[in-house]
Structures are given as structure tokens and as C-alpha cells.
Amino acid sequence: MRNEDKTKEQLINELNELSRRFAQMKGSGNEELESGVAKGEKSEDKIHLLPKITLEISEARDFQSAIEIALKNICEITGWNYGDAWIRSKDESMLERIPAGYCSSGSPEKFKELTERFTFPLGTGMPGRIWLSKKYEWVPDVSIVSEIDFPRARFARDAGFRACLGVPIIASDEVLAVLVFLMFESKEEEMRLVDFISVAAAQLGSVLQRKKAEEQRREASLYARNLIEASLDPLVTISPDGKVMDVNKATEVITGIPRERLIGTDFSDYFTEPENARKGYQNVFSNGYVRDYLLSIRNISGNIIDVLYNATVYRDENGQIMGVFAAARDISQIKKAEEEIRQLNAQLEQRVIERTQELEAANKELEAFSYSVSHDLRAPLRSIDGFSQALLEDYSDTLDAQGKDYLTRVRSASQRMSQLIDDMLVLSRVTRREMKRSEVDLSILANLIIAELVKTQPQRQVEFDIASGLVVNGDAELLRAMLENLLGNAWKFTSNQKSAKIEFGVTQVDGLPSYFVRDNGVGFDMAYASKLFQAFQRLHLQTEFPGTGIGLATVKRVINRHGGRIWAESEAGKGATFYFNL
Amino acid sequence: MSKRNILLVEDNPDDVALTLRALKKNNIANEVIIAKDGVEALDYLFGEGAYASRDASQIPAVILLDLKLPKVDGLEVLERLRKDERTKLAPVVILTSSKEEQDLVRSYKLGANSYIRKPVDFIQFSEAVRQLGLYWLVLNEPVP
Numbered sequence: 001m002r003n004e005d006k007t008k009e010q011l012i013n014e015l016n017e018l019s020r021r022f023a024q025m026k027g028s029g030n031e032e033l034e035s036g037v038a039k040g041e042k043s044e045d046k047i048h049l050l051p052k053i054t055l056e057i058s059e060a061r062d063f064q065s066a067i068e069i070a071l072k073n074i075c076e077i078t079g080w081n082y083g084d085a086w087i088r089s090k091d092e093s094m095l096e097r098i099p100a101g102y103c104s105s106g107s108p109e110k111f112k113e114l115t116e117r118f119t120f121p122l123g124t125g126m127p128g129r130i131w132l133s134k135k136y137e138w139v140p141d142v143s144i145v146s147e148i149d150f151p152r153a154r155f156a157r158d159a160g161f162r163a164c165l166g167v168p169i170i171a172s173d174e175v176l177a178v179l180v181f182l183m184f185e186s187k188e189e190e191m192r193l194v195d196f197i198s199v200a201a202a203q204l205g206s207v208l209q210r211k212k213a214e215e216q217r218r219e220a221s222l223y224a225r226n227l228i229e230a231s232l233d234p235l236v237t238i239s240p241d242g243k244v245m246d247v248n249k250a251t252e253v254i255t256g257i258p259r260e261r262l263i264g265t266d267f268s269d270y271f272t273e274p275e276n277a278r279k280g281y282q283n284v285f286s287n288g289y290v291r292d293y294l295l296s297i298r299n300i301s302g303n304i305i306d307v308l309y310n311a312t313v314y315r316d317e318n319g320q321i322m323g324v325f326a327a328a329r330d331i332s333q334i335k336k337a338e339e340e341i342r343q344l345n346a347q348l349e350q351r352v353i354e355r356t357q358e359l360e361a362a363n364k365e366l367e368a369f370s371y372s373v374s375h376d377l378r379a380p381l382r383s384i385d386g387f388s389q390a391l392l393e394d395y396s397d398t399l400d401a402q403g404k405d406y407l408t409r410v411r412s413a414s415q416r417m418s419q420l421i422d423d424m425l426v427l428s429r430v431t432r433r434e435m436k437r438s439e440v441d442l443s444i445l446a447n448l449i450i451a452e453l454v455k456t457q458p459q460r461q462v463e464f465d466i467a468s469g470l471v472v473n474g475d476a477e478l479l480r481a482m483l484e485n486l487l488g489n490a491w492k493f494t495s496n497q498k499s500a501k502i503e504f505g506v507t508q509v510d511g512l513p514s515y516f517v518r519d520n521g522v523g524f525d526m527a528y529a530s531k532l533f534q535a536f537q538r539l540h541l542q543t544e545f546p547g548t549g550i551g552l553a554t555v556k557r558v559i560n561r562h563g564g565r566i567w568a569e570s571e572a573g574k575g576a577t578f579y580f581n582l
Numbered sequence: 583m584s585k586r587n588i589l590l591v592e593d594n595p596d597d598v599a600l601t602l603r604a605l606k607k608n609n610i611a612n613e614v615i616i617a618k619d620g621v622e623a624l625d626y627l628f629g630e631g632a633y634a635s636r637d638a639s640q641i642p643a644v645i646l647l648d649l650k651l652p653k654v655d656g657l658e659v660l661e662r663l664r665k666d667e668r669t670k671l672a673p674v675v676i677l678t679s680s681k682e683e684q685d686l687v688r689s690y691k692l693g694a695n696s697y698i699r700k701p702v703d704f705i706q707f708s709e710a711v712r713q714l715g716l717y718w719l720v721l722n723e724p725v726p
Binding site for chain 2: 370371375376378379381385386388390415417418
């Protein structure tokens with residue numbers, strides 16, 4: 001409001017100055033003006049009216065109504081019957097009439113209506129010419145001029161208009177509008193009138209320019225305001241003494257308090273920790289800004305909303321700090337999500353701990369079980385075997401051949417069961433055993449195992465082909481158990497072969513190094529390949545090849561624990577190849 | 583000089599019978615004292631309880647100790663033996679069904695002199711007892 005007051009005050013001064021100059025002009029004996037005035041136009045009155053008109057114009061709501069006021073006043077004072085105004089179209093390509101205009105009582109509205117849609121390219125018609133020339137034009141009688149010079153001539157003639165005056169409104173050497181006046185009588189150019197209107201137009205120009213600038217400012221301000229209001233983040237300006245100066249819609253929403261009750265109150269009152277809030281904006285005043293300053297808003301319903309503040313100082317035109325502009329970001333959802341994640345993690349952690357404990361308990365139980373198995377299942381077997389042997393030795397003379405055969409069967413069955421127990425324990429140990437990874441030379445292991453095998457049946461003729469330097473990363477104990485089984489099987493299933501051959505090597509399968517144990521023994525039917533690695537599954541009769549059916553299950557577990565894969569290829573009678581990768 | 587005793591700590595009567603038979607088969611004629619659990623074994627060794635009248639300074643030639651025993655188990659018996667001055671150096675042979683590594687390791691840590699796993703095959707067992715007798719009863723010089 002203060003700015004506007006200033007403008008009005010300036011305006012009045014300017015107008016008073018203008019009136020004074022007019023009076024001087026009159027006093028200095030400007031003949032033409034004097035004669036015009038003397039013709040009874042009461043121009044003195046009119047001149048005195050100029051400040052009043054200009055004041056009225058300056059108080060107009062906007063550019064358009066300012067022009068309307070100007071047209072009306074000029075027409076009424078200087079005796080024109082009709083007035084309209086031309087401005088540049090939005091795309092600036094031509095001139096178009098503004099809706100506002102003036103028609104004295106009794107003048108035909110029809111002319112106004114008919115020429116409503118008229119446009120003038122720059123340089124064409126009276127408004128177009130004046131726009132470029134920036135000079136007024138006076139036509140004593142439009143009814144006799146060509147339509148080329150005056151495109152509206154015919155309509156003007158039909159409406160009964162004769163004299164015509166066009167005046168540019170200029171401000172800062174720029175044409176803002178062109179005013180066109182018409183009257184019913186024909187009239188030669190009258191300097192006095194032109195002067196009056198030109199002076200009025202010049203005044204109008206500066207007023208209009210101000211109006212226009214004001215409008216632009218208002219538009220810009222409205223634009224900025226709309227932006228501020230459209231923000232989903234609560235925005236607030238804070239005065240140096242910590243009062244809320246301005247807020248946007250989002251601030252009203254987050255606090256639940258209407259802006260008129262927010263403005264003028266203490267900014268820090270709306271937070272769970274007012275002292276912290278105060279420190280926040282004081283930081284901005286001293287450092288110029290804060291980034292991601294965490295505060296918690298307590299809204300009208302008592303709910304607490306976590307927000308991050310980003311704020312800077314803002315200054316007036318002279319660089320003086322006016323206040324703090326602060327934007328909050330509601331992070332309650334993010335915080336909630338974080339909290340949920342934290343809780344889920346904690347739950348997960350707890351579950352892992354529980355599962356681990358359960359697993360540990362299960363493992364302990366399993367250990368106790370296998371300990372018990374290894375002791376308690378074996379004891380009766382020992383009795384069965386031991387007393388059978390005692391019978392065979394101590395009562396051999398009273399037992400016939402069949403009796404001895406039965407006892408021998410009892411003994412071999414108990415020993416077989418003992419072997420089963422041992423193998424099961426190995427299998428369970430392979431599962432339970434803690435993995436100790438290191439570099440393991442499979443070639444060396446294979447040679448050691450083969451040496452042991454050869455010792456058991458030194459008379460056998462077996463050709464070995466063991467690739468050297470097959471080093472892998474794994475658990476040496478488990479890998480030994482695996483190779484013992486694979487090579488042991490190869491040894492066992494080639495036992496009927498006259499020239500047995502056992503290979504251990506490496507090949508590439510699907511781009512991975514795959515180790516293999518190959519023999520030329522009895523092999524197996526691939527139809528049963530799926531049963532190979534299951535515990536207690538056997539593809540051969542006990543009488544053909546002894547075994548417990550646990551060896552390959554153990555091998556598979558070892559491979560599984562190394563994250564590898566094992567598979568076999570064979571054809572009955574043509575040997576078998578077991579491949580594995582780790 | 584009368585032969586020193588053998589203390590057999592074993593709760594399973596079948597195993598007792600088989601062990602005695604194996605000893606006999608291998609011509610080991612030392613008297614065998616049977617303790618059916620850990621408490622009985624300790625009572626015998628320290629001259630306590632039912633063996634209060636026994637001269638506890640007489641240490642067996644060898645103690646054959648099963649691990650899984652009622653009341654006080656074999657490892658605890660071993661631990662107590664090794665803590666007592668009188669029995670600190672007595673030869674102890676663990677004779678057990680267990681093949682568990684942990685038992686083996688703990689036995690040796692507690693000061694067992696030997697560890698024999700009872701095989702199911704009696705012939706193997708008999709052979710083990712023979713070697714045991716040969717070493718502890720014939721070759722080994724008793725602790726003075």
C-alpha cells in the first residue's frame with residue numbers, strides 16, 4: 001500500500017506541475033490555444049480537469065478500465081462522440097480493439113459492434129500507422145477518405161461520423177495503445193484540442209505504464225503465490241523475532257491451524273522441542289541457511305509429524321535480511337517405513353537366532369543320537385557275534401556242518417549290520433561336520449586311497465590312470481571320504497574284470513571343470529540312475545558286490561556341502577563314469 | 583610273586599563274559615576284578631565302600647575301562663584316577679564301542695594309556711585283547 005500511496009502522491013505533483021504549465025502557456029499568449037479556448041470551449045475548466053482525470057485513471061483497477069476512464073473523460077471534456085483504443089494482440093502480430101470504449105448518448109452502438117472484430121496489421125489503417133509513426137493523425141472528414149487509408153470509413157460514414165483523431169499513448173518511447181476518437185461533425189485540425197489530448201495521452205501513458213507494470217508485478221506475484229500454495233511441502237516465512245509472517249496451504253494442513261491464526265505467532269510454538277526450533281531459525285539468520293534440520297511438529301490434534309527443514313534467509317532490494325524462508329518436508333512416512341524395516345530386521349535377526357538355536361539343539365540331539373547308536377547298537381551285535389564264535393570254537397565237536405553254517409551266517413549278518421551302523425555314522429558325520437576349507441590336491445588323495453585299496457587285494461591286476469595336479473578348494477576330510485567311496489566303488493565293481501582300468505581326471509562340462517572317476521567294471525543300467533545317490537539304494541545283489549548302499553549318498557552330501565553337482569554315466573557291462581564339480 | 587589283578591570296568595555282562603573268554607583264550611591268567619559301574623571301580627581302587635578293607639596301595643596291572651557306564655562314567659573315573667597320587671600312574675586302557683573322535687581325544691587328554699575300540703567281530707576283539715595282555719602284562723615294567 002505504501003508504494004501505491006507514493007505513486008499517487010507523485011502523480012498529483014506531476015499533474016499540478018502540468019496544470020501550472022498549461023496556465024503558463026495560456027498566459028504567454030499562445031494564440032491558437034487562446035483562440036480555441038476563446039471559442040467557448042471553456043478550456044480553462046477542462047485544463048483544470050486534467051489532474052482529476054489522471055487521478056481517476058491512476059485509481060483504475062487495471063489497464064483496460066484505465067483506458068475506459070481515459071476515453072470517457074477525454075470524449076466528455078473535448079466533445080468527441082466516440083472513442084476506442086487499440087493495443088497489440090497477444091502474439092504482437094497486429095492491433096486489436098480492447099472491449100472497453102466510449103459512445104456518447106445517441107451515438108450508434110452499431111459502429112462499435114460492427115468494428116468489434118476489426119484488426120489492423122502494423123502500418124495499416126489509422127491505428128496501424130500511428131503505432132509505427134508514433135504521431136497523431138487528424139482526419140477532418142472520414143466519409144470522404146478512401147477505405148485503404150481508413151478501413152473503417154464506410155462503417156463510420158454509415159454511422160454518421162465525420163471528424164477523426166488518432167493519438168498514440170507513449171511511454172518510454174514505446175506505444176502502449178492508440179486511441180481513436182470520432183465525432184458527428186466534420187472538423188479541421190484544431191491544435192488546441194490536439195495539444196490537450198496529447199498532454200492527456202502522455203499522462204495517460206505514464207499512468208498506463210505504471211498500471212501495466214503493476215499488473216505484471218501482480219501477475220508475477222500471483223504466479224509466485226500460486227507456486228507457493230501449490231507446494232505440498234509446508235512453507236513458512238519467519239521474521240527476525242521468530243514470528244510466522246506467511247504460510248502456505250500445506251502449512252495449514254500439517255498443523256491443522258488456519259493461516260490467520262498462524263501468522264504473527266511464534267514459529268517455535270508448533271514444535272515438540274521449541275528450543276530446538278528456535279535454534280534452527282537462529283542458525284539460518286547467522287549462517288544464511290540450514291539443511292535437513294530435523295524437527296517434530298505437534299499439530300492441533302496432538303499428533304507428531306517428523307519434518308526436515310531446509311531454510312534460507314531472504315533479502316529486500318537493498319540486500320537487507322527480511323526474514324527466513326523455510327520449507328519443511330514431511331518425513332513421517334519415511335520414518336515409519338524405516339522403523340518398520342528396523343523392526344522387521346530385528347524380527348528377522350531374532351528369528352535367525354531362534355533358528356540357529358533350534359538347529360544347534362537339533363544338531364546336539366543328532367550327535368547324542370549317533371553317539372548312542374555307535375555304543376548301544378553295537379553292544380548286542382558284539383554279543384551275537386562273540387557268542388556265535390564261542391559256540392563255533394567251544395562246541396565244534398557237537399555241532400554238525402549245518403549248525404556251523406547257521407552260526408557263520410549269524411556272524412556275517414551281525415558284522416554286516418556293524419558295517420551299516422558305521423556307514424550311517426559316516427554319513428551323518430559328513431552332514432554335521434563343520435567345513436574347513438583349504439587347497440586340497442585330489443590327485444595326491446586319489447593315489448593314497450588307491451595304495452590302500454591295492455593292499456587289500458594285492459593279487460589283482462588293475463591299471464590306474466590318475467591325472468596329476470588336480471587341486472581344488474574344499475574340506476580335505478570330506479573330499480577324502482568322497483574319493484574313498486568313488487574309487488572304492490570303481491575298485492569293487494571291476495573285481496570281475498580280467499584287465500581292470502580305473503581313471504581319475506578332469507574335463508570341461510558346460511564350461512566348468514568337472515572331475516571324473518571312470519572304470520571299465522560292470523556299470524549299471526541308466527534307468528536306475530536316479531536311485532544311485534539315495535541312501536540304502538543298491539543296484540547290485542549283496543552276493544555279487546557287498547555294500548551298504550550308503551557310500552554314494554555320502555558322496556552326494558559331500559558334493560552338496562561344497563555347492564557342487566554330481567552325476568553318472570554308464571551302460572550295463574561297459575563300466576561307469578562319475579562326474580562331479582565343486 | 584603273585585600276579586597282579588586286572589580291573590575290568592564294564593556294565594554289560596555279555597561284554598564281561600566275552601572279555602573274560604578272550605583273556606582266557608590268550609592265556610592271561612591274572613585275576614580279573616569286575617566293577618559294574620564307575621562308583622564300584624573307584625571304591626575298589628581307593629579302598630572305599632564295599633572295598634573298604636582292601637589295601638588300596640595295590641594297584642591293578644591294568645585297568646580296562648569302558649566309557650559308557652552307569653552312575654559315574656568312564657571318563658570321570660579316569661579323571662579321578664589321574665588326580666589321585668596312588669593311581670596317577672596306573673595303566674588305563676579304554677575299551678569302548680565308541681568310535682567318536684571326541685571320546686578318543688578326551689580319553690588321551692585325561693591320560694589314558696591306550697584306546698581300543700571293541701570290534702563286533704569277536705576274532706578281532708580277541709586279537710586286540712591278546713596284544714593288550716602281551717604289552718601291559720608281560721612287556722610293561724610295573725610302576726615301582
